[in-house]
Amino acid sequence: xxxxxxxxxxxxxxxxxxxxxxxxxxxDKHEVLTxxxxxxxxxGKTSLIMSTIHRMKEKVRIAVIxxxxxxxxxxxxxxxxxxxxxxxxxxxxxxxxxxxVESALNSLPxxxxxxxxxxxxxxxxxxxxxxxxxxxxVMISSLPEGDDKPLKYPAMFADTDVVLLNKIDxxxxxxxxxxxxxxxxxxxxxxxxxxxxxxxxxxxLEAWFSWxxxxxxxxxxx
Amino acid sequence: xxxxxxxxxxxxxxxxxxxxxxxxxxxDKHEVLTxxxxxxxxxGKTSLIMSTIHRMKEKVRIAVIxxxxxxxxxxxxxxxxxxxxxxxxxxxxxxxxxxxVESALNSLPxxxxxxxxxxxxxxxxxxxxxxxxxxxxVMISSLPEGDDKPLKYPAMFADTDVVLLNKIDxxxxxxxxxxxxxxxxxxxxxxxxxxxxxxxxxxxLEAWFSWxxxxxxxxxxx
Numbered sequence: 001x002x003x004x005x006x007x008x009x010x011x012x013x014x015x016x017x018x019x020x021x022x023x024x025x026x027x028d029k030h031e032v033l034t035x036x037x038x039x040x041x042x043x044g045k046t047s048l049i050m051s052t053i054h055r056m057k058e059k060v061r062i063a064v065i066x067x068x069x070x071x072x073x074x075x076x077x078x079x080x081x082x083x084x085x086x087x088x089x090x091x092x093x094x095x096x097x098x099x100x101v102e103s104a105l106n107s108l109p110x111x112x113x114x115x116x117x118x119x120x121x122x123x124x125x126x127x128x129x130x131x132x133x134x135x136x137x138v139m140i141s142s143l144p145e146g147d148d149k150p151l152k153y154p155a156m157f158a159d160t161d162v163v164l165l166n167k168i169d170x171x172x173x174x175x176x177x178x179x180x181x182x183x184x185x186x187x188x189x190x191x192x193x194x195x196x197x198x199x200x201x202x203x204x205l206e207a208w209f210s211w212x213x214x215x216x217x218x219x220x221x222x
Numbered sequence: 223x224x225x226x227x228x229x230x231x232x233x234x235x236x237x238x239x240x241x242x243x244x245x246x247x248x249x250d251k252h253e254v255l256t257x258x259x260x261x262x263x264x265x266g267k268t269s270l271i272m273s274t275i276h277r278m279k280e281k282v283r284i285a286v287i288x289x290x291x292x293x294x295x296x297x298x299x300x301x302x303x304x305x306x307x308x309x310x311x312x313x314x315x316x317x318x319x320x321x322x323v324e325s326a327l328n329s330l331p332x333x334x335x336x337x338x339x340x341x342x343x344x345x346x347x348x349x350x351x352x353x354x355x356x357x358x359x360v361m362i363s364s365l366p367e368g369d370d371k372p373l374k375y376p377a378m379f380a381d382t383d384v385v386l387l388n389k390i391d392x393x394x395x396x397x398x399x400x401x402x403x404x405x406x407x408x409x410x411x412x413x414x415x416x417x418x419x420x421x422x423x424x425x426x427l428e429a430w431f432s433w434x435x436x437x438x439x440x441x442x443x444x
Contacts, residue, residue: 069376092366094347125316125345152290173391
């Protein structure tokens with residue numbers, strides 16, 4: 001975590017929210033549906049983004065912002081698919097913020113974009129408090145992390161629109177109770193939509209693609 | 223993440239290090255080997271602590287500090303084994319700090335403890351910057367998280383004494399390249415010891431127990 005010296009009285013979250021509103025207005029103007037994707041390290045954010053690009057790129061004009069503490073391996077993968085992408089390296093920072101996203105927006109062709117996927121830093125805690133200007137929040141939670149994660153990291157589960165429950169192909173090898181997991185998540189967040197998926201086998205992904213396509217259409221039809 | 227308003231010029235990390243030194247002196251006085259255990263959410267910190275308790279509690283007097291954003295499920299499991307345990311709930315905070323550990327030490331029987339296991343908050347970024355007064359740092363990284371984690375979260379891998387590579391029982395179902403992982407970790411940290419283990423099958427755990435027993439003995443023999 002980058003530790004900054006902060007002026008007394010400065011309201012970090014308030015300042016971030018103002019900037020996020022400005023990002024949102026800008027994205028609204030261009031009718032870009034913007035999705036903030038959050039998860040633990042290794043839950044499958046990048047795999048999910050790659051699957052989404054492969055399946056939807058002929059129909060929907062996608063752009064991507066990749067947030068990482070270090071490296072640009074994820075952005076390289078996206079770029080190989082001919083998708084506009086900006087890598088944000090937080091240099092130790094544990095989450096993206098609205099300022100970083102503003103900088104990235106300056107380098108993306110918003111007028112030619114229908115869907116902006118933002119891959120946040122892998123972290124189940126800090127990204128939740130920082131809105132970026134997104135329309136929707138999507139969390140990825142994966143079976144190997146265990147079914148108790150909503151109990152132990154409740155805030156992010158409570159604030160998301162969608163939970164993608166990834167790596168369901170591993171179910172036979174794990175003691176993961178899907179019913180208990182769903183019950184905990186809906187207990188925290190009665191409006192959430194849960195999609196069980198496997199990026200490896202493709203199982204369940206069509207429901208996610210349909211939801212996303214509807215949301216993109218909804219943004220245009222406002 | 224809890225966002226605090228901070229007095230200008232306050233050196234958070236410096237203040238934390240001072241407090242950590244005081245914790246270390248106190249633990250040294252009682253010859254308590256103290257291990258700071260860090261990982262992503264769901265990598266297996268609690269399972270590893272439970273396995274260690276089961277295997278070692280007859281020989282070594284263990285105490286535990288459990289750090290979590292919310293809940294006390296982990297502390298409850300430890301307590302059932304008759305082990306002294308303190309739960310620290312960080313109320314949204316993304317890491318333990320030396321102040322929190324100091325409070326916990328006040329509730330533990332240090333004079334009757336040989337080994338203190340501290341389970342940090344599940345997070346691959348923030349806990350790294352905050353020393354607690356530990357003798358050793360141990361990271362748990364699990365196969366389902368992927369073999370690229372050292373590249374994407376380098377700081378924690380660079381600063382640890384031991385990497386426990388957990389969930390090796392899942393290898394047949396994953397594309398995880400153990401050689402590539404080890405090469406990346408030793409590239410960041412040439413002194414690190416890597417133990418491939420499975421808390422589910424017990425494979426590899428004896429090497430970890432032996433290392434830990436030696437370290438406990440080493441602390442007494444100083």
